[in-house]
Amino acid sequence: xxxxxxxxxxxxxxxxxxxxxxxxxxxxxxxxxxxxxxxxxxxxxxxxxxxxxxxxxxxxxxxxxxxxxxxxxxxxxxxxxxxxxxxxxxxxxxxxxxxxxxxxxxxxxxxxxxxxxxxxxxxxxxxxxxxxxxxxxxxxxxxxxxxxxxxxxxxxxxxxxxxxxxxxxxxxxxxxxxxxxxxxxxxxxxxxxxxxxxxxxxxxxxxxxxxxxxxxxxxxxxxxxxxxxxxxxxxxxxxxxxxxxxxxxxxxxxxxxxxxxxxxxxxxxxxxxxxxxxxxxxxxxxxxxxxxxxxxxxxxxxxxxxxxxxxxxxxxxxxxxxxxxxxxxxxxxxxxxxxxxxxxxxxxxxxxxxxxxxxxxxxxxxxxxxxxxxxxxxxxxxxxxxxxxxxxxxxxxxxxxxxxxxxxxxxxxxxxxxxxxxxxxxxxxxxxxxxxxxxxxxxxxxxxxxxxxxx
Numbered sequence: 001x002x003x004x005x006x007x008x009x010x011x012x013x014x015x016x017x018x019x020x021x022x023x024x025x026x027x028x029x030x031x032x033x034x035x036x037x038x039x040x041x042x043x044x045x046x047x048x049x050x051x052x053x054x055x056x057x058x059x060x061x062x063x064x065x066x067x068x069x070x071x072x073x074x075x076x077x078x079x080x081x082x083x084x085x086x087x088x089x090x091x092x093x094x095x096x097x098x099x100x101x102x103x104x105x106x107x108x109x110x111x112x113x114x115x116x117x118x119x120x121x122x123x124x125x126x127x128x129x130x131x132x133x134x135x136x137x138x139x140x141x142x143x144x145x146x147x148x149x150x151x152x153x154x155x156x157x158x159x160x161x162x163x164x165x166x167x168x169x170x171x172x173x174x175x176x177x178x179x180x181x182x183x184x185x186x187x188x189x190x191x192x193x194x195x196x197x198x199x200x201x202x203x204x205x206x207x208x209x210x211x212x213x214x215x216x217x218x219x220x221x222x223x224x225x226x227x228x229x230x231x232x233x234x235x236x237x238x239x240x241x242x243x244x245x246x247x248x249x250x251x252x253x254x255x256x257x258x259x260x261x262x263x264x265x266x267x268x269x270x271x272x273x274x275x276x277x278x279x280x281x282x283x284x285x286x287x288x289x290x291x292x293x294x295x296x297x298x299x300x301x302x303x304x305x306x307x308x309x310x311x312x313x314x315x316x317x318x319x320x321x322x323x324x325x326x327x328x329x330x331x332x333x334x335x336x337x338x339x340x341x342x343x344x345x346x347x348x349x350x351x352x353x354x355x356x357x358x359x360x361x362x363x364x365x366x367x368x369x370x371x372x373x374x375x376x377x378x379x380x381x382x383x384x385x386x387x388x389x390x391x392x393x394x395x396x397x398x399x400x401x402x403x404x405x406x407x408x409x410x411x412x413x414x415x416x417x418x419x420x421x422x423x424x425x426x427x428x429x430x431x432x433x434x435x436x437x438x439x440x441x442x443x444x445x446x447x448x449x450x451x452x453x454x455x
Contacts, residue, residue, distance in 0.1 A: 003045040003115070004094045004176070008082045009033050009101030010053030010073040015227040021055035023101035024062050025231055028238060029262035029280065032225060035104035037065040042108050043097070043115075049089050050101070051082045078194025079170070080186040083179070092177030098197070100170055103224045105238060110216045114173050117212040123175035124204045125212045126151075129222055130165045137167035138198050140213070148211040151198035155191040168198060169222040178204070246273070254293075268304065292326065300331075303339075320356075338373070352383075355398065367391075372398035372416060380405040397432065401450075419450060 013022025023033035033050070040048045046067050052059045053073040060070055071085045083098060090096055095118050097111065110127065117125035126148065128140050138151045139161050151168045152161050182200040190196060204211055216222055220241060225231045236257070242265070243256035251271040253259055258275040265279045268287035277291050281299035285291070289302050292310035302308065302319045309326030316333035324342045325331065331343065334351030341354045344361035352366045355373040360366055364377055368385040370393065371377075381402050383394040394408050397416030404422045408414070413429045420426060421437030430436045435448040 002091070002094050003043060003097060004047045004049065004090060005040040005043065005045045005097045005099060006083055006086050007033070007036055007040065007048065007050045007099045007101050008079060009059060010051050010076055010082055011102070012054035012076075013102070013226070016231075017228070021059055022225065024055070024058060025225065027104055027225075027231070027235055028260070031062055032104045033059065033101040034063045036099050036101055036106075037063055037068060039106060039108055039111065040097075040099065041065055041067065043111060045097070047089065049086045051085055077188070078192065079197035080183060080195035080199065083197055084183045084186070084195070087180050087183060090176045090180060092180070094176030095173060096176050096179050097173050098171065100224065102226075103170070103222060105223065105234075106171060106216065106221045110214070110221055111171075113214050114171065117214060118173045118175060120175075121209070122212050123178040123209055124201065125173045125214065126201070127169045127171040127216065127222065128166050128213045129169055129215050129219060131167055131219065132165065134162075134165050134167045138170075139164040140166040140168060142166075147205075148201060148213060149205055150202040153190070153192070153196060153198065169216075170197075171222070172197075174200070178207075246271075263299075274310070286321065295326075332367075366394075368410065369394040369396065371396040372400065374398060375400045375402070377402045378404035378406065378422060382407050384409045403437075419448075 009023040011022055016022050016025060024031045027035060037048060048065055048068045049071055050068060051071050051073050053076055056072060073082050073085050095115065097115060114125055114127050136154060138153045139157055140148060141150045141152055141161060143149050182203045185203060186195045186199055188195050201211055220237050223234055225234055239260055240256055242261040243253050243259045246267060247253055249267055250269050251267050251273060253273050255275045259273060260278045263279060263281040266284045268285060270288045271285050272290045274291060274293040276294045278296045283297050284301045286302060286304035288305045290307045292308060294311045295308055296313045298315040300314045300317045303321040305321050306319050306323040312326035312329040314331045317331040317335040319337045320339040322340045323337045326345065328345045329343045330348045332350035335349045336353045338354060338356040340357045342359040343349060346363045347360050348365045350367040352369040354371050355375060357373055358371050358375040360377040363379045364381040366383050368391050369383050375396055384407050385391050385394065392410035394410045395413040397414060399417050400414050401419045403420055406420055407425045409427045412426055415430055415432030417433035418430045419435045420430060421435060424438040426438060428442060431444060435445045437443060
């Protein structure tokens, strides 16, 4: 059998009180529906059919997947009607996995378990769960032999059925040929006047088949979202799950309730993460990395023994081992720090390669720059890289000392061993191993000797 995944994502989500379709509401900065698609892609299905309706154009433009296609449900007449829109895409020998665009955290392992329950003699399998508060869910009705007989929606349930704790999650796997047959027999004769997908369970039983069930490891896997309060609750549960995963992997998380992972975070050993840290995109932390409080790290790689101090922002940056960044530093895209480099407080870098052991300690902007090793950049230094139209490169050699409050007007090159006096505006290339300053006009002092440290 080949696998086809059907994701139901046509609903408006009125209770969200938002112009954004419900399935596009963000969880960890990714649309709910994208979470479901990403999991489905891992099942190696060659066809992921998403049923859309409200906000269809927005949904199409905001989600992506290698095997993704869309089917319109012009009228929302229930879950059975929604799945029926995909019938022409389903073959009799397919296994069809039905998922929901607002149930984002079902694990891959759970779905694989569910799929193993479907074969030629068992054409339908359900994902169910026992809840202490089962209100709002369809109840799983079983006979005296504990075999599933039907699913009864709450609005159609009698008091005894409402007391049942085992509920339908909506997620099921069905043999394609049987699914199409049962969909064609659905009726809207119920309290909602809709075509319930759940009615096919009773049809399956009446056809003489036993319905198999499995359960997820946690309730989190099957929680859906109907309003912003539920979305926020799911966000916090998800983030706590991510924090617990990090701690199992050996990280020290100072407060698991104050951590946000909005992407993929990979860590080495003995990582420490302080409070209110946000990770976005793909982030890798090496061994013995320390992230201070209130940092935002996005699409960056941070190597062993590096410290990112509080309130620092890193985006698309690569940091080598034994570096120190911050506090209050901003490393913008294209920043590369070599080993033992230091970026201090209120320093901003962009598209800058900072050499081994070099220091930009405070209140400076370094952009479009290639800097050598063991340089010292004084406070208030600016690389003037933009002429109003184009960006230009500043090149700084090894062991360069730039005095405070200096402007390096690119394109310009500072030779290795050079010293630039404080308060200078450098518009011409600076020679190696000389003192250059421009407090009145640019002047190079021939034969100048660098000061030595007093004993």
